[in-house]
Amino acid sequence: MGKVPATAVVILAVTLSVCQGARLPPPTTTTPMPLPTLLPSRPTTVTAAEEPPSLAPPVCPDSTSTTSPLARLRVAMRNSSFTQMNAFFDAFLVFFSDEHLSEEPSAEERRLEYISGWEGAGTAAVLADGGAAIWVPSGDVTRAIATLTCAWQVFDADDPNQQPIAEWIAERLNRRGRVGGDARLTSYTDWQTLSTSLQQLGLQMMHVPTLLDQLWTEEPDPSRRRPDFSKIVANLHHGEYTGMSWRDKVSAVREDLHAMGADAMVVTALDEVAWLLNIRGRDLPYAPLLKAFVVVSAREVRVYAPPGKLSMPVREALAVYNCYTNNCTRVNDYTNIYADLRRATESKILIPASGTFQRGASAAIAQSVPQNKRLFLLSPIIYLKAQKNEAEANGMRKAHLRDAVAMCTLLNYLEKQNKATMSEISVALTVDMTRETQAGYVGAAMKTRVAFGPSGSDPDYRATPHSNRRVFTNSTLIIRSGGQYDEGTTVVTRTVHYGVPTKEVRRGYTIVLRAVAALATLQAPSSLPAAHADPVARTPLWAAKQDYVHPTGHGVGAALNRREDPVVIDYRQDVNLHTFREGYYVTSEPAWYEPKFGVRLGNVLEVISKSSMYIGFREATLIPFEPKLIERNMLTDYEIHWLNAYNDRIRKIVGPELKDQGLTDVYMWMMNKTNRIEPLATAKKQTSSSATNNRALELSCAMVGLLLYLYQRSGLLAM
Ligand SMILES: *[C@@H]1O[C@H](CO)[C@@H](O)[C@H](O)[C@H]1NC(C)=O
Numbered sequence: 001m002g003k004v005p006a007t008a009v010v011i012l013a014v015t016l017s018v019c020q021g022a023r024l025p026p027p028t029t030t031t032p033m034p035l036p037t038l039l040p041s042r043p044t045t046v047t048a049a050e051e052p053p054s055l056a057p058p059v060c061p062d063s064t065s066t067t068s069p070l071a072r073l074r075v076a077m078r079n080s081s082f083t084q085m086n087a088f089f090d091a092f093l094v095f096f097s098d099e100h101l102s103e104e105p106s107a108e109e110r111r112l113e114y115i116s117g118w119e120g121a122g123t124a125a126v127l128a129d130g131g132a133a134i135w136v137p138s139g140d141v142t143r144a145i146a147t148l149t150c151a152w153q154v155f156d157a158d159d160p161n162q163q164p165i166a167e168w169i170a171e172r173l174n175r176r177g178r179v180g181g182d183a184r185l186t187s188y189t190d191w192q193t194l195s196t197s198l199q200q201l202g203l204q205m206m207h208v209p210t211l212l213d214q215l216w217t218e219e220p221d222p223s224r225r226r227p228d229f230s231k232i233v234a235n236l237h238h239g240e241y242t243g244m245s246w247r248d249k250v251s252a253v254r255e256d257l258h259a260m261g262a263d264a265m266v267v268t269a270l271d272e273v274a275w276l277l278n279i280r281g282r283d284l285p286y287a288p289l290l291k292a293f294v295v296v297s298a299r300e301v302r303v304y305a306p307p308g309k310l311s312m313p314v315r316e317a318l319a320v321y322n323c324y325t326n327n328c329t330r331v332n333d334y335t336n337i338y339a340d341l342r343r344a345t346e347s348k349i350l351i352p353a354s355g356t357f358q359r360g361a362s363a364a365i366a367q368s369v370p371q372n373k374r375l376f377l378l379s380p381i382i383y384l385k386a387q388k389n390e391a392e393a394n395g396m397r398k399a400h401l402r403d404a405v406a407m408c409t410l411l412n413y414l415e416k417q418n419k420a421t422m423s424e425i426s427v428a429l430t431v432d433m434t435r436e437t438q439a440g441y442v443g444a445a446m447k448t449r450v451a452f453g454p455s456g457s458d459p460d461y462r463a464t465p466h467s468n469r470r471v472f473t474n475s476t477l478i479i480r481s482g483g484q485y486d487e488g489t490t491v492v493t494r495t496v497h498y499g500v501p502t503k504e505v506r507r508g509y510t511i512v513l514r515a516v517a518a519l520a521t522l523q524a525p526s527s528l529p530a531a532h533a534d535p536v537a538r539t540p541l542w543a544a545k546q547d548y549v550h551p552t553g554h555g556v557g558a559a560l561n562r563r564e565d566p567v568v569i570d571y572r573q574d575v576n577l578h579t580f581r582e583g584y585y586v587t588s589e590p591a592w593y594e595p596k597f598g599v600r601l602g603n604v605l606e607v608i609s610k611s612s613m614y615i616g617f618r619e620a621t622l623i624p625f626e627p628k629l630i631e632r633n634m635l636t637d638y639e640i641h642w643l644n645a646y647n648d649r650i651r652k653i654v655g656p657e658l659k660d661q662g663l664t665d666v667y668m669w670m671m672n673k674t675n676r677i678e679p680l681a682t683a684k685k686q687t688s689s690s691a692t693n694n695r696a697l698e699l700s701c702a703m704v705g706l707l708l709y710l711y712q713r714s715g716l717l718a719m
């Protein structure tokens with residue numbers, strides 16, 4: 001770990017040369033501190049080579065400002081009224097998520113964004129004496145560099161050749177000092193890994209739960225101050241959609257816990273809490289969840305929720321009053337969870353380990369459980385929740401029907417719009433407004449992402465006012481979005497084109513469509529791990545020497561998260577090899593990325609049982625593909641049959657609903673987009689028979705010619 005790889009050196013040097021001021025302490029510092037030590041030869045040599053001599057040293061007001069959140073954090077790290085202990089910190093880590101490690105934390109949990117301005121996932125390290133860096137996922141590096149000010153160095157967290165957090169800190173602190181961070185906001189595994197590496201480098205890591213929150217709450221600039229927690233109460237999710245009482249769910253969990261050798265578990269993931277208790281809240285931006293913890297033991301069910309967040313019907317349903325048995329719930333204050341775990345009387349407590357999207361329990365939760373009681377295992381709720389029962393499956397179908405109406409309405413509307421007025425952001429707003437017209441709509445299931453032309457070449461593209469492109473008629477438009485409805489969750493991606501597509505675009509689209517068809521028609525042994533099904537989807541792309549960096553698919557929740565464990569369809573996965581089960585919902589989202597344009601299609605598939613040993617899929621998403629972009633000659637008969645059958649289902653299922661909602665023009669549009677395609681075999685027979693006729697004609701013409709020639713030669717026709 002001591003040697004720093006070459007790429008890191010170059011990246012460090014480049015960022016340093018662009019951002020010289022960042023690592024220097026503000027010139028006005030009252031207590032002079034030694035300069036953070038960098039590897040001695042690197043910055044000078046490489047910086048000199050990288051920096052054109054004519055360029056004046058860049059000014060970086062952000063790194064020397066005294067009022068920015070970054071500067072205030074540096075002061076707080078050395079101020080005992082913030083640290084609330086006798087310790088000062090030389091470095092501080094800022095994590096992205098909330099106490100449940102949610103994928104999309106709510107506004108009042110976005111500490112990383114407050115400190116850095118970066119709204120995506122990542123981890124930041126801030127040095128008290130100046131210097132700040134952030135580690136973001138691979139796909140976000142370019143955007144992070146463009147977003148963050150010169151006070152920040154940006155690293156690719158997924159690239160093992162780049163400097164890791166611990167080394168970066170140790171190098172600058174001269175391998176001496178103390179690092180603080182909030183252990184409630186990162187996973188146990190990540191915390192342990194970081195803490196161990198820091199220790200090996202001579203640094204000590206400490207849990208500091210309140211420093212950053214206090215700083216944010218006391219922020220003098222009201223526009224930046226920490227928003228209030230949502231006061232919207234959680235409501236019951238009705239039996240019509242759940243198909244199972246919370247008591248039966250608790251019994252099922254207890255049974256699993258018993259089999260796993262635990263007598264209790266901490267439920268930390270918010271979608272698990274909502275599923276288990278049959279409640280839905282409004283605390284997260286893209287999922288109907290309540291911020292709460294639950295502890296399930298053989299004797300009790302304890303709910304930890306902020307006061308006043310459970311509606312009366314919920315309190316009644318959960319039997320929270322005078323609870324002394326194991327079939328009612330005790331409600332405690334949200335913040336009591338840590339202290340309660342410390343004095344838990346159970347002997348083995350399951351602490352959720354991290355899965356794929358669900359990151360498991362936080363370090364603070366895990367560390368609150370006495371060491372000899374900890375049992376790190378995947379939460380059994382993952383599997384119970386993923387396998388939708390009949391009521392949930394019905395709900396999903398209803399949600400997808402409404403979503404199909406919304407999407408058909410949208411696509412028809414956009415097609416007829418004056419393109420001169422359309423931009424990526426205006427289209428995204430139209431998508432959200434169109435979904436709102438559907439009954440039972442709760443909110444978006446993800447931030448709607450619209451990409452036109454070259455924007456579509458970036459799988460992680462998110463339009464910002466700065467990058468917002470106008471929509472022209474000469475390239476593809478990708479629309480990725482999803483909806484939360486009372487009954488279920490949807491997510492869908494379609495690619496459209498408003499002009500005459502080139503052959504290159506049609507080829508890309510058709511290959512992606514073939515990938516969609518390949519997975520949808522797969523029938524496989526039920527023992528097949530989902531990750532191993534990925535090559536089936538990718539074969540059409542691989543044949544064209546193309547691939548995409550993201551998974552093909554993942555689980556989808558029922559009125560829960562749009563991305564849920566356990567399955568992920570990604571050939572790069574070599575852990576978490578879970579199989580499909582009947583009742584799972586998964587996405588299928590293959591894509592084709594070119595520098596000038598992109599194509600991405602995404603459907604949700606329901607996993608169905610084909611026999612006792614085999615599974616297959618049925619499309620839950622019922623939204624037409626774009627006929628104009630399909631190169632029929634590239635499809636096999638098998639694929640054409642699949643497409644025709646899919647289109648038939650859209651007509652049969654979505655058609656009546658469009659008529660019922662009085663959307664006649666949308667109905668006409670849908671009918672036109674779902675026209676039957678003639679299978680190739682029939683078409684070929686026709687062409688080949690006409691070809692035979694042609695050849696016979698040519699042949700007879702040639703023979704006539706030959707005869708004429710012979711007659712001429714022989715003089716018989718000399719007239
Ligand atoms: C809960 O348990 C108590 C005592 O064991 C019992 O009297 C009551 O009927 C149970 N309630 C339900 C809803 O199962």
Ligand SMILES: *[C@@H]1O[C@H](CO)[C@@H](O)[C@H](O)[C@H]1NC(C)=O
Nearest residue numbers: 453454472473474475596597
């Ligand atoms: C599409 O049209 C716009 C406006 O005419 C033009 O700026 C752009 O370069 C064109 N893109 C392609 C790929 O032809």
Ligand SMILES: *[C@@H]1O[C@H](CO)[C@@H](O)[C@H](O)[C@H]1NC(C)=O
Nearest residue numbers: 627628668669671672673675
């Ligand atoms: C039907 O689709 C074709 C192309 O697929 C298009 O040319 C035609 O204008 C459409 N008709 C209507 C009524 O939308």
